[in-house]
Amino acid sequence: MLNIRYHMSDKHDGLRTGEDPTKAILSESGLNSKHLCDYVVNVATGCRHGCKFCYVPSTPNIRTRPDMLEEEVDVENGQKEWGSYVLYRDGLGERLDTHLDRKRTWRETRRGQGVVGVSFSTDCYMDGRAGAITRNVVEALTSHEKYTRVLTRNPILALQDLDVFQEGGKYVTIGSSIPCLDADQVGAIESSAPAPELRLRGLQEFNDHGIQTFVSMSPTYPTQDKADLRAQMEEIAVCDPAVIFHEPINPRGGNFEMTVQAARDAGEDELAASLDALRDREQWIEYATNHLQWMQELGRELELPVHLWPDKQLIKYVTEEEAAWLQSWRDRQSPEEFAEREVPSGTPPSIPLRP
Numbered sequence: 001m002l003n004i005r006y007h008m009s010d011k012h013d014g015l016r017t018g019e020d021p022t023k024a025i026l027s028e029s030g031l032n033s034k035h036l037c038d039y040v041v042n043v044a045t046g047c048r049h050g051c052k053f054c055y056v057p058s059t060p061n062i063r064t065r066p067d068m069l070e071e072e073v074d075v076e077n078g079q080k081e082w083g084s085y086v087l088y089r090d091g092l093g094e095r096l097d098t099h100l101d102r103k104r105t106w107r108e109t110r111r112g113q114g115v116v117g118v119s120f121s122t123d124c125y126m127d128g129r130a131g132a133i134t135r136n137v138v139e140a141l142t143s144h145e146k147y148t149r150v151l152t153r154n155p156i157l158a159l160q161d162l163d164v165f166q167e168g169g170k171y172v173t174i175g176s177s178i179p180c181l182d183a184d185q186v187g188a189i190e191s192s193a194p195a196p197e198l199r200l201r202g203l204q205e206f207n208d209h210g211i212q213t214f215v216s217m218s219p220t221y222p223t224q225d226k227a228d229l230r231a232q233m234e235e236i237a238v239c240d241p242a243v244i245f246h247e248p249i250n251p252r253g254g255n256f257e258m259t260v261q262a263a264r265d266a267g268e269d270e271l272a273a274s275l276d277a278l279r280d281r282e283q284w285i286e287y288a289t290n291h292l293q294w295m296q297e298l299g300r301e302l303e304l305p306v307h308l309w310p311d312k313q314l315i316k317y318v319t320e321e322e323a324a325w326l327q328s329w330r331d332r333q334s335p336e337e338f339a340e341r342e343v344p345s346g347t348p349p350s351i352p353l354r355p
């Protein structure tokens, strides 16, 4: 076993913490469109990693609760101050256990397969307090035989709950976002999250102990060429993931300017310039389409289970043939054998050549 007991300190300069007064336990989710889950459980509001490109602060969970954020943790602007506040949902696992005892219906869409995502609006192992909540949440879900997809940038910390994952057996999978292997570039826009190498090592350890893993290469950076993506996939293969999800970065979000500025501030000038260039629609289409094509090709060449997440907006801007190719990915099931999915036997469509 990896000889690391990795305990991220609960201290963080300027981090404001409190207890989340929300009564939310288990929420239906639209992430079935990405073949991830039908439900989500979030262990906190806010996330100490504060990734600059994060979409969460623009969601209703943050946008519609300004009074609560101000009252509980003195936050004036939930988006601008993202990464500096966390409201934990202490005791959530116990409440979820009771909720599941009473719940009589369960949503199972074709794409979501009734899976529960833990947790997609914050990192469920961002620190010890979140990890303690997550442990009880995973126990509650798997003991009720609910398929559970845990996503964290800190799988090393999650290793302290290896026993719970092992007891969860076929009902649990753990994955991590590994957008790029260049620690300096990743650190520029995900400054508080563990380095990519640590994420890989954590997943490898889970895999070595028989826990199914998955990886999300999301979002890959415009500084990466096909050789970089190949090298990254070869490293990821060591974790034997059941699927490698992939999506390019989306430059339309309200926080994209903050992402570019963070790269500049960190001295990552090439990353900043190449991100900035994506504001030009043609350049974004070229980068996004190239990355999606390369990932499909590399998946075949390296015999790795790739699943692409093409952006709806991108599909509107490309040729008819490319649009059909990208849409076919949106319609495909993830190749994971998780939640007793019926995996389609057809091969992915061929890639149309760009003019």
Ligand code: SF4
Pocket: 047, 048, 049, 050, 051, 054, 055, 056, 120, 121, 122, 123, 153, 193
């Ligand atoms: S770890 Fe996830 S939820 Fe947290 S800031 Fe980063 S992208 Fe957002």
